[in-house]
Amino acid sequence: MYKYQSSKNSGAKSWVFQRISGLALVVLMIGHYILMHYHPDSGHTYDAVLGRMQFSWYRIIDLVFLTLGMYHGLNGIWGIFRDYNLKPWLKISVLTSLFILGIAFVAWGYNIIFSIPYLRNITLN
Amino acid sequence: MPEDTGKIRKFDQKEWIKENISYHKDSGSWAWIYHRISGLALIGYLFLHVYSLSTLTAGREAFETKMKAFTTPFFMALEWVLFIFVLFHSLNGIRIVLVDWADGARYHKMLYKVSWIAGIILFLVMGYIMFSHEILKLFGK
Numbered sequence: 255m256y257k258y259q260s261s262k263n264s265g266a267k268s269w270v271f272q273r274i275s276g277l278a279l280v281v282l283m284i285g286h287y288i289l290m291h292y293h294p295d296s297g298h299t300y301d302a303v304l305g306r307m308q309f310s311w312y313r314i315i316d317l318v319f320l321t322l323g324m325y326h327g328l329n330g331i332w333g334i335f336r337d338y339n340l341k342p343w344l345k346i347s348v349l350t351s352l353f354i355l356g357i358a359f360v361a362w363g364y365n366i367i368f369s370i371p372y373l374r375n376i377t378l379n
Numbered sequence: 380m381p382e383d384t385g386k387i388r389k390f391d392q393k394e395w396i397k398e399n400i401s402y403h404k405d406s407g408s409w410a411w412i413y414h415r416i417s418g419l420a421l422i423g424y425l426f427l428h429v430y431s432l433s434t435l436t437a438g439r440e441a442f443e444t445k446m447k448a449f450t451t452p453f454f455m456a457l458e459w460v461l462f463i464f465v466l467f468h469s470l471n472g473i474r475i476v477l478v479d480w481a482d483g484a485r486y487h488k489m490l491y492k493v494s495w496i497a498g499i500i501l502f503l504v505m506g507y508i509m510f511s512h513e514i515l516k517l518f519g520k
Contacts, residue, residue: 276472276476276485277466277473277476280473283469287465288505291458291508291509292511294512298449298450300435300439303435303442320429323426327418327421330412331419334415338390339390348502359425359429360427362429363432365436366433369435
């Protein structure tokens with residue numbers, strides 16, 4: 255029935271989501287670049303980061319950005335491996351490593367974002 | 380290329396390289412190669428990016444000593460160079476989506492040229508955004 259074991263999953267869903275996440279990332283990435291570089295301080299000082307992180311929307315955008323970026327990137331790497339018709343044990347090892355790598359770095363990133371405090375009495379000017 | 384015997388051919392590294400180099404490359408092949416290289420560079424950068432921002436958990440001083448290294452002109456130039464990878468991957472990604480979903484196979488070569496032109500313009504625009512502060516300092520107030 256199936257010529258190759260792995261063809262049970264056609265990959266169509268991941269293909270569609272790779273395009274959708276890619277399009278979202280284009281918008282997020284250009285915004286991120288402008289936001290972080292329109293002034294030399296905006297991306298490189300603690301105050302600027304702290305100020306942005308007072309708005310939960312910035313945190314949410316960063317979390318989404320990180321998750322989508324990691325998914326898109328690791329799925330892309332997996333796509334490269336898929337080109338080389340690996341042996342099943344190697345396939346599983348690569349996939350597991352990519353999963354662990356992705357989850358570890360996303361968790362690390364979340365931890366960084368959540369560790370930034372909300373200030374109680376701030377004056378915005 | 381050896382004839383197809385119906386069996387799966389054993390992978391031969393040397394032959395693979397020879398085939399790939401001798402393959403006639405149109406714009407699409409180059410786009411594919413650059414897309415892959417830029418994609419790998421970007422995911423590599425994402426890991427570095429999470430790592431380099433990890434000092435945010437250690438408070439202001441730790442973060443700002445680390446960031447000092449990244450505000451040197453050399454690193455600012457590198458960030459601009461990184462934007463080449465971002466741009467190529469973004470614009471070619473849009474091209475791929477158009478090919479897949481908007482009958483782009485009919486005009487993908489034109490799209491490739493357009494994305495190079497748009498890319499060069501956007502690269503210069505981003506250069507101005509990134510260095511406007513320094514440029515204004517150089518020329519008068």
